[in-house]
Amino acid sequence: MPADSKREVGRRIATIRHARRMTQTDLARTAYLSLATIKAIERGARAPSDGSLESIAAALGVDPGRLITGDTITLSRIRMAMPAISASIAAYDIPMSPPRRTLSELHAAADEAVNWRLAAQYTRIAKHAPTLLDDALRSLHHTTGPDQRHAARLLVGIARAADAVAYKYGHHDLSARLIELMRWAARHAEDPLVDASTAYVRTETFFAAHAYAPGLLALEQAIDASSSPTGPEGQAVLGALHMRAAVIAGRAQDADAADTHLTEARRLGDAVPEDEYHGTAFGPDSVRIHEVSVAVSLGSDHVGRALDVASEWTPPGDLPAERQSSFWIELARAQLWAGLTDDAWESLQVARLVAPQHTRGHPWARETAATLRRLRRADAEELTAFAEWIGAV
Template sequence: MAEQELPTPSESVGKRVARARKRRGLTQQGLSQRTNYARSHIAQVEAGHKVATPAFVAAVADALKVEMSELYGQPYRGDTPSTDRVHRSIPDLRRALAWSDLPPELEGPARPLEALAVEVENAKQLRRRAWHVQLGDLLPAVMEELGHHAHETDDPRAWRLLSDAHCAAGELSRRLGYSDLADSMFREAARFASLSRDPHLPLIITWRRALVLMNHGALAAAVRLLERCTERIEEGSPGDVEVSGALHLRAAILAGRLGDASNAWEHFERAAEISARAGRPHLDDYSTYFSPANILIHGAAVATELGDHDEAVRRDAAIPANALNSLARERRAHHLIDMSRVHLDQGRTGQALARLVEAERVAPQMTRYHPSARTVATHLQDRRRILSEDLRGLVARMRL
């Protein structure tokens, strides 16, 4: 494979950590005392010799009272209309959000609710494929038209669809690094969910919002909120299995990121038991992707968050190819990105790159804007002057 030189990489997470630390007037030893990481580990991350894992970034963000997105350098903006197009919907989403409390002023008549229900389903499919640009183009008008129906008719179905649309907008905003907008979207989605007469819908919005709280450095609060939600499940009612299982899986990941192995694996086992009792291979009424295959990749993810990379590799190897391929592209790419950082930590740079390249093939827009994917790519780029063609192409598309 041909090898070529690349220009100097963009600023690393380590450099942003060092700048934020100095801004708080802390030494590396001072930051070490506020986290569970040794001064030498912090020094190696700041110098670019160690990868800044999500758990490390979360701990540092909490200690320095900054957002994780700031340390990651999000949002990742482009310099031209073409390279920045994934962000072009953000102003429109903010404007759509401004109409949350009253019927929006539409330029023409709103489409029928049935047509808008189809659009919301299209939005869910775009989210499953991680097509950020197309999702952003679709959502603002749908949100405004659904707002018109909901406020004018007070139809529970309209409120449910409006909540779903705001959730999709919240997920997109979070992935692109707009945590403030994501949090606002989820808060409004929760308000609309309470009007939908579905008792489980507000719980799933907390499930989604927990990732925003994580970005704020509120991991412990996020885990506690998820645990509280599991206590509010109405057993025997529609969606109880999927909602309960999804809540436990997310609590497992966040507890793992906190370093709480006992709680993480307990939540994971609860989710596996719930799935086994369900007797159905796939439950997705709430777009949680709850399935046996999703549980398998969560097992590898919990081990990854806990830093048990040998266990993560073992669990990854045990996932059948057909199970992995059955997952939504969003979930499959996320798993590949997780495993890329596991392989990098263990010094298998070739396998780390291969996983990243595969993740980009599966979900290109998601991979190019995913903080962990960019962190691994930056580290691979920074460790060598001469880059392989695959790595050169990847970092060029990420504009690192």
């Protein structure tokens, strides 16, 4: 059992259960546990085993990391999964045995993995990614024509989910290999939208290497290749590329390029609904979040831009949890630079509530927590606990 008290874990479970409008009987039935076990866990009389915790989390539709704050479930299991993910893609270009799932079964599993990524449920991705990647590769190698193109698109989505875990938990070499797998699979998909989505993700390799100018060039080449999109899906993909280009331009300290790409992203964002999705959520709300990200990327001199956005708008609850969490983490950084330490601390707590695993793996959240701990005296005990949880001490 992690460092949380049994009572704290039980309280979190009960709170989320109430939010889902589930009774204890509903939860017990869905989690395949006895009603007496659920009651004992919620009142803090019993600590859930790892297996019980996973069952309860699955029944509530959250990651186990939402229920606990310790290392046992999240970090250790993700670390253990990395070699298996690496092995599953080692021979990606060599045909292996026939697939074990039909394409429709693989499609359903791939959709589930994408939903886990959007909800920042990384332990679930890590657990299932090796098998999913293996099945998708088998399907691609043992199909032809439209079925092969379909399998290639599914492989791109699954590899991206696995990459989200590898990149966010610092396994950048594996992340780069997964991105190369995506680029290879995209050629088999023969779909310009898949190519553009893959170019969006490839930017991670430039972020990891701090190679911001080449990364901006690569994105601008992808934007040129995606010119004149037709329909909301194409506009959303192009808009997402502009959002990403604005952020990496900010990291490169190229304010003019950042503003140019943000302007294009706003224009395209106004033309599509917020729930338009093709690998990356895009719409007016997503653009606003990236405005904050660009301001923070440009540095402390631009902090006012981030605070202006936050003064009149916060992310709606139906946006992907990972994207909401990013907003609060980046806003916390801006608030810290502006001397608003109480506000920065509150923003970090919101980020953790929305997507604990994403927050814990974000270097800016870690840096902000460490700085706040040095500066603050109020709430010292709670802040220290947070800093220990995120690895800032």
